[in-house]
Amino acid sequence: MLTPNGVVAALAGDTNLKPVVQIVELRGVNVNGAGVTRGERFRAVVSDGTTTSSALFAAQLSDRARSGALRRGSIVQLSEYVINDVGPRRIIVILNLEVLIEECEIIGSPTTLSETGFPNSNPMRVEQFNGAPQYGLMAGNSPNTTARPTDNGPVFQRSMTGNSSNFATRPNDNKVPVFQPTVQPAYRPAPNYKNHGSIMKNEAPARIIPISALNPYQGRWAIKARVTAKGDIRRYHNAKGDGKVFSFDLLDSDGGEIRVTCFNALLDRFYKVVEVGKVYVVSRGNLRPAQKNYNHLNSEWEIVLENGSTVELCPDEDSSIPTQRFDFRPINEIEDAQNNAILDIIGVVTSVNPCTTIQRKNGMETQKRTMNLKDMSGRSVEVTMWGDFCNREGSHLQEMVERGTFPVLAIKAGKVSDFSGKSVSTISSTQLFINPDSAEAHRLRQWFDGGGRDASTQSISRDITPASSRNEIRKTVAQIKDDGLGMGDKPDWITVKATVISFKNDNFCYTACPNMIGDRQCNKKVTKGTTGNWTCDKCDREFQECDYRYLMQLQIQDHTGTTSVTAFQEAGQELLGCSARELYTLKEREDPRFADTMLDCLFQDYLLRLKVKEESYGDERRVKITVAKVEKVDPSGESKFLLDLISRSSALH
Incomplete structure (x- = not known):
């Protein structure tokens, strides 16, 4: 049943042999210092009925061992394995196997191999008979076996009791009988390499493994x-x-x-x-x-x-290796995903917002662009692109959507965020694939063109549930004052649907200091001196050029009233769709596009994310309202919000 001398043959390097062996010990081991988890590996001792050897199961076999499909007593055939030298030890790493019998009694009384992978810590002697290598047992494995020195090394003698057909003689002076196994395993001698003779340890090309x-x-x-x-x-x-x-x-x-x-x-x-x-x-x-x-x-x-x-x-293309591997999750499953989870999604791009520049916490500026994806699950999600993605794939996607071509976008390794509902952001290892040639993309395209374009979807990127925290609740302009928002120790964050009705054209931006202090830009106001240079009082320096940053005073209005708000750099770019420097240049040139840009944002409905906080101005305390985020109203999403609001109000009554 078991392959005679199968363990010894495998350890000698015959990886073409597919020996049948028995698992006599099996246990889980921790290989990364993190404790025994689902990432554990399993170590085994395998036997051919005569000898045993340590073995390690590859990761893909761990589930079979964990489930009990592999256990002590199982008889298996090793279909794929490699031999590893770990210090003085030699270990069989099992890559694949076939279970022949799940469990049976231990066969024979196998002898444990020593640390070298051979009996009694002495290298196995390989004798040549008729031009073929044969395995010889070492002294000490049999009580009838002794060793005597010869000119060419030890010859292993055994008394002539028993069946003499089990012995072969080696030509020497005394014709000493040498033990020869009854059944020889398949074995190939080590290959020879040009100019090297027989290879030495670790000189053969490494075997390709999964x-x-x-x-x-x-x-x-x-x-x-x-x-x-x-x-x-x-x-x-x-x-x-x-x-x-x-x-x-x-x-x-x-x-x-x-x-x-x-x-x-x-x-x-x-x-x-x-x-x-x-x-x-x-x-x-x-x-x-x-x-x-x-x-x-x-x-x-x-x-x-x-x-x-x-x-x-590899000079030859290997078609068996795919170009990319995806594990797509439907958008509706993102609702239950943990914050900061990394996953793959695919959907149809329905809208792309202009690129804006924002300042990170470390003071550095970066590009930001948002878009919306929908799929067949009835949900849509906001995707935020950062950095180079904005001007690379982002610009291409915006052009396609503006032309009325709504592309399919596959996102590899997007990061889930739970700020204001669930959304997905790009990270450094994210990859974006526009209209990929895949079965999932073709199904989405067929669905979208066949009616999915007009199918209603619910966004998971805006939290509108009654259980939302206060800083996520929709408010009206009148409620800012009526509810006493901003009077607490911490600012209140609210969302208001309102229209921009006016702003100051003359003072929409200010001249800012471009100096970098560590990894932060100063951004303090600078003034132009008599020399024509710009002077920063904080940095106590002069600069030939200055930066321009938005500082806009807006009037917004909804059906309950009007109030004044302030929009800084990021919000100004989201509102006007260009940088403050670009807009200032248009104004200086008296370019008619300046007036068009300013007027385009008037009398448009926006969802404005507002920070409300009471501040002191001299001896006076008053509430200051700052625009943190600007988003155009999506009629479909707004309709769903109102219907949900009506439904909840009806349920309460």
Whole structure:
């Protein structure tokens, strides 16, 4: 039933043999220091009825061991495995197997192999008979076996009791009988390489294995995979000094994904070599646990390339490796997703807002653009693009929507946010695919063109439930005063549907200091001196050029009243659709587009996100209202809000 000498043959390097062995021990082990979790691996001891060896199950077999399909006593056939040297030990890493019998009594009285992977910690002696290598048992494995020295090394003798057909003689002076197993396993001698003779340990090319089979017990490995994403070069500073790093993601034919990272000199070596979409063979590198806060791929490991690592381009295209792997979630499932979750979504782009510039908490400015996606689940979601996405894919998407072409957009690795409902944002590892050639995209296109365009959807990106916190509740202009908003210790955040009815044309922006203080821009008001330069009192410096930032005083109105609000840089750009510098330039040139831009925002309905807080001005205290976000009213979404409001009011009565 079990393959005679199957364990010994496997450990000798015959990975073409598919031995039938028995699992005599099985236990879960922790390989990343995080405790025994669903990421655990399973270690086993396998037997061929005579000898045993340590074995490690690859990650894809963990569920079978965890479920009990593999257990102590199971008889299995090893269909795919590799041999790893871990210090003095040799371990069988099982990549795939077939369960022949789930459980039976332990067969025979197998002997435990030593740390070298061979009996009694002495290397196995391989004897040649008729030109073929044979396995010989070592002294100590049998009470009738002894060793005697010869000119060419030890010869293992055994008394002639028993069946003499089990013995072969080796030519020597005394014709000493040598033990020969009754049944020999299939075994191939080590291959020869040009100019090297028989290969030595670790000189043979590494065997290509699936990404899912990678584990820290492997001494040598190689994977063949396609680059699906390539990050930008990032620079950092720590206790060791300055450095630089970049990463790229790999996908193999089995759907396994893993991230590869290169630092400093390795970056210089591989950054220009790696191209998105190309297939490479990557070998040698340090495996470390994946940092799941930043790495969304399905592997529990990351690869850090080292000096001995290689990244070799495969000249022939491998069609078995897909160009990208998606795990799409319907938009309605995003409602239940955790904050900061990383996921893939696909939908039809129904609207794209103009690009704006905002200031981050660290004082640096960045580009921001929002759009809306809908799918067949009856829900829509707001997607925020940051940085280069705004001018790259964002501009293209806006042009397509303005032409009446509503593209399908696939988002790989979008980040979920629960601010004001659920929304999705791009991060550094996000990828956007416009009208991808996939089955999901074709189904969405057919649905949208066949009537989905006019299908009603509910946005999950604006919280309108009665249980919303106060800072998310819709208010009217009159309620700002009637409810005493802004009088508390903290500001009140509300949303008002209102119309902009007037603003001051002359003072829509101010001249700002462009000086960078650390990673923040000063932005204090500067004045022009007699020399023609701009002077900042805070920085005590002069500048040839200044920056321009919005500072707009607006009058807004709804059906309950009118109030004054202030719109700063970000809100001003969202309202007018261009930067303060661009608008100021149009005004200086007396370009008619200046008046058109200013007038376009008047008498339009907006959803205004307002910050309401009482502040002191000298001896006077008054409520100041600041516009934090501007969004054009979506008639469909507003209708759903009103219907929901009516429904809730009716239920209360």
